[in-house]
Each structure stands twice: as C-alpha cells, then as structure tokens.
Amino acid sequence: MPLFTEQNEWRFWDQSLSAKNKSALESFAADDLLCELVGSGASIPTIRTWVHDETVVLGIQDHRLPHIDEANQLLKERGFTPIVRNSGGLAVVLDAGVLNISVVVSEEESAIDIPEGYEMMLELVRNLFPEAEIDAYEIVGSYCPGSYDLSIGGRKFAGISQRRIRKGIAVQVYLCVEGSGSERAELIRDFYETGLQNEETKFSYPTIKPETMASLSELLEKEITVAEVVIDLYNLLDNPQLKPLQPEEAERYGYYLERVVERNAKMLRAT
Known part of the structure; x- marks a missing residue:
C-alpha cells in the first residue's frame, strides 16, 4: 500500500539550485521543520528537492572512528566539508551531481x-525511472x-533514510544522477582507511x-542531469503547490x- 500514489495533494519546495552553496545542515533543519508542519497539519504533505556542493555527511558512528580528525582532514584536503547528520546511517557524498x-x-x-x-520512496524512484529495473x-x-539500497544490475545509485519528528516523517533519498559513482565511493573508502588505520573497533x-x-x-548509459530529474519529479505530481519557506515559518526554521x-558542532568537537 504505497503512500506516494495514494497522496493527491503535494507541496513542492525545490532547492536544487538555491541550496547548492549553503551548508547541508540547512537542509536537515528544513526537513525537521517540515516534519513538524506536516505532522501537525499546518502544511500538506511536502516533497523537497535539494542539492549541496561538496559535502560528506557523516553518521554518528563515523565520528567515533579512532582517527576521525585525520579522516576529516583528508576530506577537507579533497575539497569536501564534513558534517554529522541528525538521522541514521553512515557516510554519504553530496555534490552537484547528487539529487536529494x-x-x-x-x-x-x-x-x-x-x-x-x-x-x-522506492515507488517514487521507480516512477521516476520506469525504463529501469530497480532493485532494493x-x-x-x-x-x-x-x-x-537502490541498484540496477547490482550497482548502487541511491540510499534511503528516515527522520521522524512530532507525527511527521521525512523519507530522504540521495540519487547519484551525474558523474562517477565509483569516484565518490573511492573518497569514502579513503576516509575509512584513514579513520581506522587498521585498528580494531x-x-x-x-x-x-x-x-x-x-x-x-552510467547505469542507464545516457546523460541525465539533476535538473531533468527535478522536472520529471514535478511532472509526476498532480498540480503540486510551489511553496518554499514562508515568512510565518521562518521562526520555527x-x-x-x-x-x-x-x-553538529558538538559532535565534531567530541572527536
């Protein structure tokens, strides 16, 4: 009983361009806000798209790596900003080719x-790419x-997480749309190798x-852009309400x- 097709009325908040040069922490705050608004009935169910420049979002366990300071320094030297997420999971890569x-x-x-x-979320992604055989x-x-994990032919292109606050549920997916998936994975491989240095944990x-x-x-063997996927997502919805952050919502945000x-500052200091 998928919820995506059952829901007919959507609010749509596109930050695929406006959030790029901002901290990904702003997106986690936005989703927390939406959980409160949607959970309380102050807003209709909402779909938000967001993209951030080079960031590695760490999980709680990641910042407990024995050599996390050196691992974070490696990320910074590669041009990525490390932050700690407020939901479950482990390290993931965000950049201009990754649509959330x-x-x-x-x-x-x-x-x-x-x-x-x-x-x-699986249903939504399958609707976005009906030509692909997507496994979970x-x-x-x-x-x-x-x-x-969402994959095609055994190779992963997306992962899903959830955040629950005050009767609101934010289901989040990152879609590696453009660029090289293996290069992103190499970055995280190097992060863990630096953070562990063969120590037992x-x-x-x-x-x-x-x-x-x-x-x-890469998987569909054709050029796909983040912008195209955002448009396709919008077109999947039945006349969604284009509604970014409203003035009356700013204080809670x-x-x-x-x-x-x-x-995040507390987590990073704790390392």
Whole structure:
C-alpha cells in the first residue's frame, strides 16, 4: 500500500539550485521543520528537492572512528566539508551531481511503519525511472549500506533514510544522477582507511568496493542531469503547490537550524 500514489495533494519546495552553496545542515533543519508542519497539519504533505556542493555527511558512528580528525582532514584536503547528520546511517557524498529528495508525510491519522516509508520512496524512484529495473537490497561494498539500497544490475545509485519528528516523517533519498559513482565511493573508502588505520573497533565499518557504485547516467548509459530529474519529479505530481519557506515559518526554521548547527558542532568537537 504505497503512500506516494495514494497522496493527491503535494507541496513542492525545490532547492536544487538555491541550496547548492549553503551548508547541508540547512537542509536537515528544513526537513525537521517540515516534519513538524506536516505532522501537525499546518502544511500538506511536502516533497523537497535539494542539492549541496561538496559535502560528506557523516553518521554518528563515523565520528567515533579512532582517527576521525585525520579522516576529516583528508576530506577537507579533497575539497569536501564534513558534517554529522541528525538521522541514521553512515557516510554519504553530496555534490552537484547528487539529487536529494525528501518526502514528508503525516502519521497523525494513522501510523506509518518504517518499511512502509521505505516502500513509498522506492515507488517514487521507480516512477521516476520506469525504463529501469530497480532493485532494493543491501549492496555489500557500497557506502552507507542498508536493506533499501537502490541498484540496477547490482550497482548502487541511491540510499534511503528516515527522520521522524512530532507525527511527521521525512523519507530522504540521495540519487547519484551525474558523474562517477565509483569516484565518490573511492573518497569514502579513503576516509575509512584513514579513520581506522587498521585498528580494531567494536563497530564494524563497511569495506568500500568502489566498483559496486555508479550514477544513473552510467547505469542507464545516457546523460541525465539533476535538473531533468527535478522536472520529471514535478511532472509526476498532480498540480503540486510551489511553496518554499514562508515568512510565518521562518521562526520555527530558525529554531531547528540552531539546533542542528549546535549538535553538529558538538559532535565534531567530541572527536
């Protein structure tokens, strides 16, 4: 019972251009805000698209690597800014060729379990790329592996996460649309090798095999752009309401932004 096709009315907030040179922390704050608004009924269900320049979003376990300072320095030397996310998972790469989509729905009237949220996003991505045979299972050797890794022919191009606040659920997917998936994986491989330096740890970090990852452009053997996918997503919806952040929502957004910025600073200091 997918939720994506069942929902007829959508708010659409496109930040695929406007967020590029901003911190990805702003996007996590935006999704937290939308969870509150949608969960309380102050906003209809919302789809938000977002793109950020070179950033590596770390999970909570990543910042516990024994040599995390050196690993973060490696990212900075490669031109990437490390931040710590406020949802589950491990390190992922953001850049101009990676499109992130957040689908925010409410469970105020009926509960939505975690697998149902994942299935909703899987349905959306399959609708975006009907010509592809998209599978959902863990791709061993990819970065941020999980049971809902999205792949074509055994090579991963996307991963899904969820964030739940005040009856609102943000289901987030990163789509590697342009560029080289294996080059992004090489960066994360080097990050873990630098962060571990062959030390034993209680947590089992993934062993990255770059060949397990690719972009949609590579997998579908045609040039696909982030801008095209955003347009295709908009056209999938039935006359969505184009509605970015509203003045009356700015104060609550400021609250969530301050919270994620402080949390990120605390996490990075803890290393």
